[in-house]
Amino acid sequence: MPGLTGAYVSGYCESSAVRSDFTALGEFAVARTDGETAKGYNYAFGVSADGGVCYAGPFKDFPDHHWSSSEPIRIEKLFGHSAHYYGGSNSTRG
Secondary structure, eight states: OTTEEEEEEESOOSSOOEETTEEEEEEEEEEEEETTEEEEEEEEEEEETTSOEEEEEEEOOSTTSEEETTSOOOGGGGSSOOGGGGOSTTOOOO
């Protein structure tokens, strides 16, 4: 990823992310710079229905997706944005 400045992993999902084809076990977030703009991306990782390890994302539809690269951002603002992936009747929320 061009301009990568940081990568963070959490074994915690804000929702109990379950679909018929994917169970999330955690999230990872990456930050990168693009000129004067910093950009954050959120991903979920987990296990597919057939037992394969996989990820979903990037999720970037959240308020802190972009910020000034000269300003710090709290890491927790980059997590918890994959819940819309689990929408529909196959989803449970904790």
